[in-house]
Amino acid sequence: MAEKIEMLRALMRAKGWDAVVITGSDPHCSEYPAERWKQVEWLSGFTGEAGDLVVTLDHAGLWTDTRYFIQANQQLAGTGIELHKMRVPEQVPIPDWLRGQFGDDGLIAVDGLSTGAEFAQSLPGTVLSVPDLLSRFWTDRPGVPQTPVITVDPGESRAEKRTWIRRFLQEQDCDGILLTALDEVAWMLNVRASDIEYNPLVISYLFITQEETRWYVLKDAVEDPESRETFSALASEGIDLLPYDDIDFLGAEFRGRLFVDPATLNYQLYNNFVSAGIPLEEGTGPVALRKAVKNPREIAGMREAHLQDGLAVERFLYWLEKSLEAGREITERDAAVKLGQLRADIPGYQGDSFETISAYGPGAALPHYITPRQYAPVIRERGLYLCDSGGQYLYGTTDITRTVPTGPCSALEREDYTLVLKGHIDLAMAVFPEGTPGCRLDILARAPLWRSKRNFGHGTGHGVGWFLGVHEGPHEFRQNFNAVPFQPGMVVTDEPGIYREGKHGVRHENVLLCVSAGESEFGRWLAFEPLTLCHFDTSALEVSLLDRSEIDWLNAYNERVWQTLSPKLPREIADWLREKTLPV
């Protein structure tokens, strides 16, 4: 690592750069980048999902948040790269740190492709965009991925979606829109691929005007039959297919007012447009919100996905319990593999929606635990086991966490188990007026923990895509201010937790669907309906900590799980599930 940093410094000296900033993202500001853009990992060895690097002539630093401190300390040891902590009260974000070093006079080089325009503009001094800055050193750098592109049918045609976005352009008085976020492109064109692990996305840009649609998607890689079929269907609808890299020419070719979302537009493209004199309308694009509100066919698909997924998780929990009872040694990794196999049997399964977190005891105390592929801890017959996982299906995406006792639990484990479930239920039971954003509802999941001075340090829930990213906006349950109100058809996770270092962790997660709850003289009302179908274990409950309404909710939910799943399960698992779902 130290050699790579020194190569970079030699370039910096030659060019007169004061600092180089390398982010952990890709040209589309994706949360999870493909291998080609794991530049932070290549330079530093740090493999966490969030991390940005700053290199100056006498300092190299990695900026990451609370989730990755332990991992960063381990992986950076001996590299000379220092950890800069974020999401702590004393945090010094990169722009402030750079200002402290160079005032407003620094010459800062960034890889403009993998740096968002918004972030680059927040940096002090002169910010130079150098595309693929590291490619000159990184000789075996992977290319831009190109995996088979398939077509999906979410119940709305590409033509309908384009008509809708062209109306948006008219309203905004814009001549064109460039979609840069990969899930927005996939949604607009009803296409999916697997260019990024766990994310069924096609690395590409989509440009739409009243007259034309250009999809910058073609790479040097050989084309496969599936992609050819999809591409020819698109071409027959008047969509021009262009090489991915031709996006560089858009600034020179297009004349007119262009709508862009600076949160997902990279700095290199932004500079292209500005220097070409294209008037930019910068704002939050319309696709994210529209995409978040699922249509009836998408909702039906999500229900089916959660039914199938729930069956797999019930089979998994049954297998786990019986295996432990039989005295077999099961590691966290064995369990993750078993669950993956059960999901793989589901029709339409396209892969997991993220890497399964299979964590026993102290491992579960890390909210973003990575189950070791080798020498994984063994699951013991006492305490709590946590499994957070999800699947990608042709008809929907799932995300579920169950924490289950694998034997006797301590009083603290039982209390934590129950209070987290209480918070989960209180949020799931919420009824609220139209116009309410998730940041107001968040506390419903926390208040039961707060009363006994317990808390958790992550958001309470995120949107879930329809066979798209398992994380999507713009709505969420989170303490930070976010004005986006819930609407019927939005899908969101409800996943409070408690984490006790060195002891145990608890998280209970269902995916909820926002539904109308009717009207009253006080206005129109919304509520949630769980999409996830998998029982909550009642043996670790401290029932006295639940209110009557919470007990009623839990019993009704478990009964619904049993009613829905048992006809589709083998007799012995159905009988086991009957026991598990008896009312408390």
Place this chain on the structure above:
Amino acid sequence: MAEKIEMLRALMRAKGWDAVVITGSDPHCSEYPAERWKQVEWLSGFTGEAGDLVVTLDHAGLWTDTRYFIQANQQLAGTGIELHKMRVPEQVPIPDWLRGQFGDDGLIAVDGLSTGAEFAQSLPGTVLSVPDLLSRFWTDRPGVPQTPVITVDPGESRAEKRTWIRRFLQEQDCDGILLTALDEVAWMLNVRASDIEYNPLVISYLFITQEETRWYVLKDAVEDPESRETFSALASEGIDLLPYDDIDFLGAEFRGRLFVDPATLNYQLYNNFVSAGIPLEEGTGPVALRKAVKNPREIAGMREAHLQDGLAVERFLYWLEKSLEAGREITERDAAVKLGQLRADIPGYQGDSFETISAYGPGAALPHYITPRQYAPVIRERGLYLCDSGGQYLYGTTDITRTVPTGPCSALEREDYTLVLKGHIDLAMAVFPEGTPGCRLDILARAPLWRSKRNFGHGTGHGVGWFLGVHEGPHEFRQNFNAVPFQPGMVVTDEPGIYREGKHGVRHENVLLCVSAGESEFGRWLAFEPLTLCHFDTSALEVSLLDRSEIDWLNAYNERVWQTLSPKLPREIADWLREKTLPV
């Protein structure tokens, strides 16, 4: 009214003004202005506490919010002035409406004294500041009030407070600060008067530099002995007393960087400073937050005030119940007068903290009901009576609402009564991490109502001053985003409600003190302690709607009320209170 508007239009034609904007505030952006600044009322006849007027050559409009629609419709009938509704989804605020009329080319005249700088700057076109614009027509306009100025002892001296604010000036790199908000001036100088009804304030400006302190306070009115004593004490501490109107010269006299709060600085002064070339540091002043966090002596005073006030309210509720039992005819007004008399007997009583809302049945369905002075409705021996009132004492300020049954109640009345109390209790019981703002806690008071699709259209709680305004910031319980976190020592009301037009209204209000709740491995925690001491009636409760923890809270609170108040009450009232506070 129409004549006044026509006089104004003649002036507008002569001057070439396109529009005149008259706000309902005073030169200090006060929530409640003195008579001199009730300009909207003088021009339009509208007496609501929030209303702004816009007059053009062919239109006259009053902008007010939901609370005052009914009243505005009645009071504006026949005046030709149109009601413009605010706090409704389709609202068109004054700046937008003016832009619709005149684009950015209008010449808009405002009374620069009674218009805040922030608001004036939001208006489109050229905004002309004309001080006391209406005085040329309003021949019997009241002068600037000057009531006796007294000194209070809140446990921190003027000298300490000035040392503190001078440190603030250093930190901000400013040479001077002008305090324009009346409660901030009163707090800084430990002075009170009664220049504005219900508000123990001195109409004045306070200017502080490292070297000098100037209080612009003197009016043409005759000075009284109390003021003379206060003034001479201040003068002996090096505080210069200047005529109120001399503030006009400050711009010409002062050289240096001046800190001002544009939320409470009037537009006329703002223009003075700008044209004098004074560099302004605009921001939220430091006094509001410091003032909101009560010191131990202030907290002790608030406790005493709430004890005394609670005794008066218990005597009042006893009197009301016994009078009705005896068959006496009691009007809402009789009740308000009786309560005022009981408060007036309390040592240190300085007046009410706002006009008592004494409302029976349908009257209580208006959250801001004004009890008629004549022909007030009679309180019947069925349903619910609501009384929202408060006192100003030399040692604190109170604000309390009790809703009590005056006889049999309908099932809906009982449900509403109980669900509002459930919300009140859930907020009062909250435990929350340091750093939590009130906008996140607000939903705790609403969720129990929301579950049965009920709601209320006002904030859930406001800060309360220490012998100052009954409304003060910067913290609050409200759905709108407000990032100010709670701190130990902050005082706030907890007052959810339900209002059913034509039927009844319920509101339960205590004043709460924010206190530390200790530490845990998850951080430091805060909670609330009720300052208000007055029982909640249990006879109208639908106990089955309360959880165990809520019942426990209620029983403990009522027991504490009985324990604390009964030794100070006459035997027959103490016995009555014992009955009222028995556990449910």
